[in-house]
Amino acid sequence: MSPVRxxxxxxxxxxxxxxxxGLGRFYAGLLGGDLDEGDPEFVTLLxxxxxxxxxGFQLEPDHVPPVWPDPAGGQQMQVHLDIGVASLPEAVEDAVALGARPADQQPQDDVRVMLDPAGHPFCLYTDD
Structure with a gap:
């Protein structure tokens, strides 16, 4: 299939x-890459x-973190990042040291759902 012209x-x-x-620096620490902090309202990580x-990390002063899972079923995650890692325990340890926290619910043994410092969910998974 061809992309749009x-x-x-x-x-x-x-x-x-x-x-x-702050969130750009968190993901730069988690993933590496080049961080452009030139605009405090919009930061880009290559x-x-x-x-x-x-x-990209865009200023939203009234940001409300997503709820996952939402026991009431009213809000869905919408989007999340999947990040393949060789060692799940080591990756979780590093992510926590950078400011992430594990989500309360962990649906799979080979995946860890984490929440970044702004509350966005992301998954670390064993990439065989």
Missing amino acids: GYTGWLGTILGTPDPI VRPTDTTSL
């Missing part, structure tokens, strides 16, 4: 946060600087 190959994912620089994949 004029597609440049750039693909970014943007996360809302009350602290774009995860692989030779690629066109990025994470």
Whole structure:
């Protein structure tokens, strides 16, 4: 299938946060890459600087963290990042040291649902 006409190959994912620089630094510590902190309201992390994949962190002063899982069923996660790792215990330890926390519910043995400092869920999974 062909992409839309004029597609440049750039693909970014943007996360809302009350602290774009802080969340950008968290993900730079978690994933590596080059962090552009030039605009305090919109920070970009080039995860692989030779690629066109990025994470952006946009200022949302009234950000409300997603609820996962929502026992009332009113809110869905909407989007999350899957991050493949060689050692789940070591990756969890590193993520926690950077400011993440494990979610209360863990649905699979080979996956750890984590919450970043702004409350966005992401998954660390054993990538065989």
